[in-house]
Amino acid sequence: MILLTQDLRARLLANGRRRGLDHVPVVKFFNPLGIGTWLVTELDEDGDTLFGLADLGEPELGSFSLAEMEAVQLPFGMGIERDLLFEGAFPLSVYAWAAHKAGRIVLDERSLRFAAAALQREGQ
Template sequence: MILLLPETRFALRANEINRRAAASAERAEPDPVPVLKLFNPLGAATWLATELGDDGDTLFGLADLGFGCPELGYFSLSEIAGVRLPFGMVIERDLSFESAFPLSVWADTARRAGPILGAQTLLYRAVSPPGADELPLSGG
């Protein structure tokens, strides 16, 4: 699986360029939404990325290696892509991931919830209409 599509690469680079521009102009740094979610299909490790460095490898975002201790920081795309899991599996990109929440909200929620996956559940419930996660009644 390709972990970084061209349009995602562009969005990640744009976020990094915007952050550097804000810093050099002594403005408040932007708080972008994560545009990439990577995960271990056999475990709880999850990465949410908002930026990609000039080197094309260094991502910035929220990382949780599966211990329920999410941290903001930098991580390597090539290292993540190089992880080999049992049964020939690899780290995957969440194909359906979209977020309306900035990275700071993800980080705060994950610190309270434990893992990033717990934060995802809480955040998605916060924006879902009441009863959206209930199964419809059969019959009728």
């Protein structure tokens, strides 16, 4: 599977040029056979360094390599995949807050709305 289409790459690069903003995740990658979920908001100009929320057992914000993700070889000829149905609905900070509370990346709307409201209260 191609992890990044030209459109996704363009959107991630545009976000990468505007660092410091709380971008909405553009793409979700996952390990179809086990642990590993990534919500990606940015791509550096090097075309390899992604930024977002990664969960490999404990969620954390940080950078990771597209080339390394593409090189992962799983059993049955599988690799890391892109969630074709994912649409980011909240800024990355909301996903990160919810993940911190749950101990894993959560995508259900109820948890994310709760996290968004909590972040709004904290900001007041």
